[in-house]
Amino acid sequence: xSKRNQEIERIYIEQVRNIETAGxxxxxxxxxxxxxxxxxxxxxxxxxxxxKKVETEIIVPEKPTMADKIFASVIEVLVNMFLVTIFSIVIxxxxxxxxxxxxxxxxxxxxxxxxxRTVLFVTVxxxxxxxxxxxxxxxxxxFSEKKYEEKIEKNMEKRKLNAEKKTELDKNREETIxxxxxxxxNLQKIKTECKxxxxxxxxxxxxxxxxxxxxxxxxxxxxxxxVTTSDISIDEALKFYLMQEAxxxxxxxxxxxxxxxxxxxxxxxxxxxxxxxxxxxxxxxxKMINKLASIENNTKLAADYAAIGVNYAEANxxxxxxxxxxx
Numbered sequence: 001x002s003k004r005n006q007e008i009e010r011i012y013i014e015q016v017r018n019i020e021t022a023g024x025x026x027x028x029x030x031x032x033x034x035x036x037x038x039x040x041x042x043x044x045x046x047x048x049x050x051x052k053k054v055e056t057e058i059i060v061p062e063k064p065t066m067a068d069k070i071f072a073s074v075i076e077v078l079v080n081m082f083l084v085t086i087f088s089i090v091i092x093x094x095x096x097x098x099x100x101x102x103x104x105x106x107x108x109x110x111x112x113x114x115x116x117r118t119v120l121f122v123t124v125x126x127x128x129x130x131x132x133x134x135x136x137x138x139x140x141x142x143f144s145e146k147k148y149e150e151k152i153e154k155n156m157e158k159r160k161l162n163a164e165k166k167t168e169l170d171k172n173r174e175e176t177i178x179x180x181x182x183x184x185x186n187l188q189k190i191k192t193e194c195k196x197x198x199x200x201x202x203x204x205x206x207x208x209x210x211x212x213x214x215x216x217x218x219x220x221x222x223x224x225x226x227v228t229t230s231d232i233s234i235d236e237a238l239k240f241y242l243m244q245e246a247x248x249x250x251x252x253x254x255x256x257x258x259x260x261x262x263x264x265x266x267x268x269x270x271x272x273x274x275x276x277x278x279x280x281x282x283x284x285x286x287k288m289i290n291k292l293a294s295i296e297n298n299t300k301l302a303a304d305y306a307a308i309g310v311n312y313a314e315a316n317x318x319x320x321x322x323x324x325x326x327x
Contacts, residue, residue, distance in 0.1 A: 004301065005292055009209075009234050010227055011285055012308050015315045016204050017224040018272040020217040021265050022319065023197045028265075030190045037183045044176045051169050193322070200318060203311050207304045209234055214241070218257040276320035286313060 205215055210223075219241060226237040244253050275281065286309060293305035 004209075004233060005305070006231070006233065008289060008292060008305060008308060011289070011312060012204070012207075012209065013220070013224045013227050013234060015312055016201075016210065017220050018268070018319060019197060019201050019204060019315055020220050021261075021268050021272065022322065023194065023201065024217055024261065024265050025269050026190050026194050026197065030187065030194075033183050033187050033190070037180065037187070040176055040179045040183065044173065044180060047169055047173045047176060051166070051173070196318060200311070200315050203307075203314065207307050209304070211238070214238065217261060218254055221257050221261060222253065272319050273322070276316040282313075282316050 210220070214223075222241055223234055223237040226232055226240060227234060232240075241253075244250050289305055289309040289312060293302050293309060296302040296305060
């Protein structure tokens with residue numbers, strides 16, 4: 001069985017890693033966009049709630065008729081006099097008891113009752129006069145429409161505040177909707193790009209150099225690191241990975257790989273974008289792959305090399321245009 005060309009294996013595994021990394025970057029962006037979208041949607045909901053409060057109709061008070069004024073005046077007098085009477089009786093009882101007791105103790109004769117009744121009577125009369133005077137002042141305000149004018153003034157102030165609040169809410173709502181629409185648009189673009197990446201990834205994996213169960217970004221990073229930093233092949237790198245699995249060290253390896261991916265994915269993506277835009281290098285590698293495909297005696301390997309040449313060109317064309325992957 002013919003041995004695979006080591007340089008083609010290196011080019012191949014790097015392309016697989018780059019495409020897997022592109023998919024990882026998109027998933028990271030999608031997570032961030034979805035989180036931001038929820039925040040803006042929450043803000044929009046809060047704005048709509050505030051908007052409903054502002055849009056609540058402010059009832060304009062009707063101008064009172066003469067009958068309304070008379071009725072309001074009668075009610076005003078009755079309520080005031082009733083309250084004043086209750087209040088004055090309570091105060092009169094307290095003062096009458098206190099003053100009556102003092103008179104009884106000073107004069108040493110039974111003057112308590114007369115003093116108590118006198119104080120109570122005087123207190124009630126004074127309170128009723130004050131209450132009536134207050135009622136007259138209130139009636140004057142009613143007939144002069146002072147209270148109505150105060151309601152109109154408060155109404156106008158509230159309308160002004162509502163108008164200012166509505167203007168502010170309109171601005172915030174417009175800004176929030178723009179952010180929401182922008183995020184939804186970006187999420188739709190990400191879905192489209194994820195579909196493209198999935199198609200390229202399927203084409204790369206279709207030559208079956210990587211077994212199905214190991215088509216995972218962490219395994220690809222492990223294989224790529226070994227192939228590009230030593231003379232071993234993809235199959236040999238997989239054997240090393242399986243040895244780690246057999247020795248129960250896989251969890252430790254995966255944890256380390258997750259850390260590497262998290263820390264280095266953007267750096268790798270940036271370098272992939274730069275490399276994909278290097279026309280001279282891409283042309284050189286493409287010619288080399290096509291030449292090896294044409295002279296390879298093994299039919300299966302020749303077909304694999306030809307497929308890799310096509311996938312190599314497709315993957316680089318995509319990455320070179322996907323500038324959103326670069327930071």
